[in-house]
Amino acid sequence: MTHGQRFDVLADASLGTASVSPTLFGLFYEDLNRACDGGLNANVIANHSFDGTYLDRRLHNELIAMTTKRRGRVARDPGRHWQVLKGSLEVLDVGGITPEARFGRLTIEDGRAVVRNGGYQPTGERGRAVIAATIGVDMVLSVWLRSHRFSGRVSARLVQPDGTIAGEVPFTLAEDARDGAWQQVSFPIPVSRTGRVHFEIELEGEGHLDIDEVSLVPADHWGAGDPRWSQGIFRRDLIETLAALNPKFMRFPGGCVVEGMGGDNAYDWKCTVGPLHQRRADYNLWGLRVADGDYSQSNQIGYYEFFLLCEDLGMEPMPIVPAGISCQFRSRECIRHNDPDFDHVRQDVLDLIDWATGDPADSSWAALRAEAGHPEPFPLKYLGIGNENYGTHYFENYAKIREAVRSRNPEIVPILSAGPFAQGKAFDATWEFARGQEGALIVDEHFYKSPAWFLSHADRYDKIDREGAQVFVGEYAAKSVTAKTEPNTFESALAEAAFLTGVERNSDVIAMTSYAPLLNNVGSRLWPHNLIDFNPETVMPTVNYEVQRLFGNTIGATVVPVVSDPPQGIFVSSIATSDRQYVKIVNTTNSPTVAELVLPAVSDGEYVVTRLSAELGAANSLTFEGAGESVLSPSDALVRVRDGRVRIEVVAQSIASLVATRAAPIP
Template structure:
């Protein structure tokens, strides 16, 4: 940060005056200070708290291919159990294996009728009678039976009530063969359900592997995304999707980092990996069914563009690749970018085309690493940034590369065009720092507020337990604090080109971090107070920022005014984080119609939307009387959006 520049001059007036009546007067200028970037509001994703496997990714079966488990252990049977009294199961090192990527299989010894195996899914399986489920599994017999064997696959309750069932004829073969099926439930049945494969009239041993069960997916995409989560995210109207994650990109070691090429092609060619970090207590097996291709297809179909990260030589165990050893990792990053945007005549572009997308995807931003402001990472980021960026920029001159160190600390060469800043703090901190970017130099550098959230009420123990103030779900106060901060991002969107709350998703029974923007379980999504703030900003972003009288950063009332030239409206956003109502008078720069729309989120400060009260606080829409001099009373602890049509 190189001193105060620009914005206070642009606003050309002192802090908002209070009239004798207690009203705050806000004078809005008619000349825009800058255009609002189309990329401003978006989503940050990584597979934590089963955000991917068991969340956004549509696959219903957990531990479907016995990836990264130790054969013969009880842990290898996670989510699997026997059905009936006549079966015994274990995970074995298959010989032969389904593929080199999938060396393990489930061995089922059947000795009785109506016996087999069940899978509990990702903490439940949603049974919906309106859906047809499509599934498959691989099988082989260690010793070929005398004839075909009939297996019954189905969906049933934990108590044994069958909701869907069909039979599959298994050939008498010692070679791996895929069986496919469809299931149509007769009734809906919540989420406490099992997927089953059972046998009757046959005894013997069969090996099973690479199971899959999908409900209908978002836009019916193959190997696609869960519909309700996808729709809730699309309803935010986000512009970008940061992928494939932060810590989950880095991996605990270089060997367990996320590698794009291991996530491509058939599901049988994807070995999976232990994602995240056991050190940080949130490592679990990622199937990598949600791979780079699936990310890019989904992002494109949802009307977003990717902000894609490449691994940059640092892992969560604190180790960095030496400067002399970076070349193969730089080449892998180059291939990752080429897969996304290379022509079909390039090696990686040809691979993408073979998967079904001959035209390049859109890709304008690439992030080099993740959170390289951490002490152990920052010491090596100078040479890693230089090596990666110089090499990648030579091949992809139109890409903007994002640095992940502290801004200008250390000094990087080449000078970054963009920085990614992260902050987790209290609601009060976010209100007090709404002007954070006001003093940033206008020197050509731009900023991505890639992760931010109000996570605790305790500034002295941000990462503690709920007893220490850590939030389990976003509250009204945390959402209002974030809204005040977002007004500062909007005001400074001449240099802040993108911003995203984090984490995005979290399974309510498997949280490894709280709070999350969109909590979910196997059957339901729960829209948080912060979700609604993100949505209201994104849907009401406008295209021109109008300077206005500045709010006091020591106060609790904040505002932002934008203009939508396409909709011919002024859009006024108001935060009141105080304990009482606040009256404001907005002096607009031109005549307006006499009626507008008010959308308001308000409630008791500590209230959250939870699974037991999912709609405790939701935005309310009403008609509001408007005028060129518009008086508005902002309720305590509220975020309001006023849309005012121009005359």
């Protein structure tokens, strides 16, 4: 293409008839790359309850997962992530806060005992101080204590690697705790120094002190001061980064985590609601990619927190429930629809509906929600049945669960898995099954492909049957190929932008889209490409995030028909609200171009064009220790519309987005 080649675009918003899905852009969350504990979970104490459960890699690996069922997989290492500096620490199974809970018993030697926790370590490391402390932001400690013939003083403190005290609070136990009853102690620890710290508990005196449910949370966490946030707590900067995407739904808790390693490790939502000290931990199947299996799900963040977050950010919650079939990549386990055990699978789904939407006076599950601080029902419009499942057994199980859901709440829209691939016999069979279903239905498609694939499939949904099921692009990402060792390059982001113009063009039939995976703790990356990188102090969105933010914040209600014949490698879409029109132009070529836009429904005047551009191999960077570096920042320029016409220069390898005011707003 020659320098400055021009092409025409006619985008008349007054001719728009197809409706844009109100949930077109959203979030896919899975506890992968330590997205939760060590990330979203504001409690920075690793193995906070001595109930951490880990995968024993000596007993389980990918091959065993595919050929065996329900074998011993759990590593018993209840003291993991706790370091004894003085005295001794024993983890006990009997006599805890709840019958199933373990707890730590700290024993004084020579008048002192000190136990330390450094927080969530980078994968493969132990003992580092990685808890982030900031001057002016108190760290709020909550811990359950019980005396076992203990007399003396307790100190809680934050200690930098060189031994400097960054915060310390001494205290004594109340009478009932000294008499052998469990007592919850909570107070702020003022922070006097910024940096990474260990958390320590020191005893001075004699005897033994039992400790459990240790929580250390920054005082400026998400929802601080809101009584609804009574249990699990989110890290504020990560939530603010999610909120900036303007997401309209959130799919949770995964992902492969839904099915787990097998039926005994499938995600159990019931273990993630209720008081924190009653929640049961489990190992995370992604421990398969960690040499020592060191990946536990504490479940301090669970369904109550997910639903609350959706409420705070104005998102539709989309829980994904197991369908009785384990991950078909890793296991052959399947509870058939006519198996007596399947009643438990189905009942768990019905109990979830009761928990989220039921009346606390009529449902014990709804009462649990109310006790947490939310007596009003949560909305529940969408429900995913299975994750990346496919085949005859899945269809049979889906039908049974769908029948039960419909009988309990016929307004819930089911999500049908199309399996892990974007094409093939299993994929086609899913769509054939979907076409035979009655009522509203959304089919969940997943694909991780090269940038070239995304460019060539920007028209993927142009000819889809608009009378059948809608589409949920539930997991997708372009895998960069220009810089083989660097994921999330601008090459991949540009290809995704081109694909999203096709999504906007077909947003009457595409109900939802969500990039995956969402979050990556850079010290524990297990998946190459992710939307948002972070370390203990810093959040660094990727260049792909900026594309998602651009599209998510320029969403309309009506698809605007575009008449254009752009050069190869140029992609255009337009959508409108009652008073605005948005036009996006994606130039994936290595030459600049000029778009001559005809916008009959736009008022004359000056408008902003936002541009995103970078070298194809450019990528934002963040290390576990560093502050990060961004290679891409949106830039704005003014253009003038005269007589409904405007010229937009689109540089090579860039995205341009115009926001204009409609001449005759629709009431």
